[in-house]
Amino acid sequence: MTVWLVALLMGTAVFAQTTKRNSEEFRKGYQEFITQQAQLTEKEAAAFFPIYNECQKKKTELNNQMWKLRRESLGKELSEAEYQRLLEETAKLRIQADELEKSYLPQYHEVLSYKKIFAVQEAESRFYREMLKGINEKRKGK
Numbered sequence: 001m002t003v004w005l006v007a008l009l010m011g012t013a014v015f016a017q018t019t020k021r022n023s024e025e026f027r028k029g030y031q032e033f034i035t036q037q038a039q040l041t042e043k044e045a046a047a048f049f050p051i052y053n054e055c056q057k058k059k060t061e062l063n064n065q066m067w068k069l070r071r072e073s074l075g076k077e078l079s080e081a082e083y084q085r086l087l088e089e090t091a092k093l094r095i096q097a098d099e100l101e102k103s104y105l106p107q108y109h110e111v112l113s114y115k116k117i118f119a120v121q122e123a124e125s126r127f128y129r130e131m132l133k134g135i136n137e138k139r140k141g142k
Contacts, residue, residue, distance in 0.1 A: 027053075030127060037123035038116055047111035048120075055104040062097045066090050 035045045073086055108117045 033127050034120055034123045037126060038119035040112070040116065040120075044112055044116065048108065051104065051107050051111070052120075055100065058100055059097050062093050062100070066093045069093075 031045070031049055034040070040048065069086055069089055073082075078086070105117065108120075112120070
């Protein structure tokens with residue numbers, strides 16, 4: 001039994017390390033894509049991404065709250081009032097995420113021009129479109 005417990009703990013540790021490494025690799029690739037597409041200099045990227053990552057972490061927390069609300073309602077028969085509450089809470093969280101993004105604009109502008117901030121946002125959209133396109137192509141077997 002002790003051997004199984006040790007094996008389980010080791011497997012969990014390896015999984016956590018792999019997940020962390022994959023997450024770090026994804027972040028690095030994402031930042032490289034944004035840097036290239038938005039034509040950020042090395043200095044701009046070094047100053048911008050710590051601020052950006054802080055904002056993204058907070059936005060992720062809000063998104064997790066939205067997903068939690070939705071997951072809690074899956075497979076349940078809700079009343080109209082409960083669906084209304086769910087939709088209103090989700091909308092509030094989306095607005096909070098947008099307000100958070102807006103609140104970071106002055107900090108972004110301390111290190112980037114507004115033109116480059118706009119280019120970063122366009123690069124974000126392009127990155128996710130390309131990522132989804134790749135996923136869809138894999139599903140179709142292309």
